Structures are given as C-alpha cells and as structure tokens.
Amino acid sequence: MSNIQYAFIDRARVPGRSELQASIDALGFDLRLPDEFTPFEDGGFLQFSLNGEEGAGFEIGYDAASELIADDPAMKEIAAGRDFCISMAWHGNMKDLACVMILSCALIKDFGAVVSYEGEPPESLESLLAAVPEVLADGQVQEARDARLMVERPVRKPWWKFW
Secondary structure: OOEEEEEEEOHHHOOOHHHHHHHHHHHOOOEEOOOOOOOOOOOEEEEEEEOOEEEEEEEEEEEEHHHHHOOOHHHHHHHOOOOEEEEEEEOOOHHHHHHHHHHHHHHHHHHOOEEEEOOOOOOOHHHHHHHHHHHHHHHHHHHHHHHHHHHHOOOOOOHHHHO
8 A cells, every 4th residue: 555745845946856965964864865866857666775775765756736636625725835746655664654754854844845644734844853763763673573574484385396
C-alpha cells in the first residue's frame, strides 16, 4: 500500500538541486539528493543517500495543484493558493518515510510549501522536525528486524526439486 505526502508550493519557488540540498544540510540531516535530481523532469523512484547508506527513497511526481485539487474544497484549502504540487509516495519502509519527511521539512522551511499527508490537515515544521529522529530510529529497528528474519528463515527447497 502506498502512502502519499503532498507539498503544495508556488511553481516559481520550486528549488533546484543545489538550493534544496543546501536547505536539507541547514536542517542538519545527512540526506543527499541523487546527482541526477532534476525538478519538473524527475518521475518515478528517486534513490537517496541517508546517513551514508544508499537505497532509501521514494517516488516523486510534479503536477499543477489544480489537477490534484479538482473539486475537493478541503484540498483547495490546504493548497492555500499555491499553484503546484510535489507528490512523494513511499511504501512501508521507515527510511523511505524519513527521506520524505526531511525533504518536506526543507520545502516548508525555505520554499513556502504546505505539506499534507494524504489530504490531512498540514503539520507544522516543528512537529515534522521533531518526528524525524523517531522515524530514523524506527528505520534502524525495522532494518535489524528484517535482517534477523532473513537469518532465522529456514532454507527451503524450490518447489520443483520436490519431485
């Protein structure tokens, strides 16, 4: 199941790679944008470096806010006149969520974005910043659990070798 976070922003304020990376760095997180990060042109999965490890990331999309808002008065209120939307989708991985949250914090702090998880009322920058360390810790626990399950799982023969 996918989760989607929307960052409503004025199209003219969508940052380039260097501006966005500088904003993330100023927040104090070790998240590195991919070298090929290109706003408006990217689509699909973006892989980031998080705390020196490759692999975490999310699917990104760029759309006019009007395409997402349509006739939804609640989404229109959330967008608050911003004309563009950056959509960030991830699945169950907490490290992927951490990437989404850190990028969202940068977009709020320095580029005037309003961020909503699946149309919920927007969270404040302070609450998102406070949640990031917990999400990162949960990602470490999830990774350790997954590694343990791989070791504990018994080796089974492929079905075709039973004959």
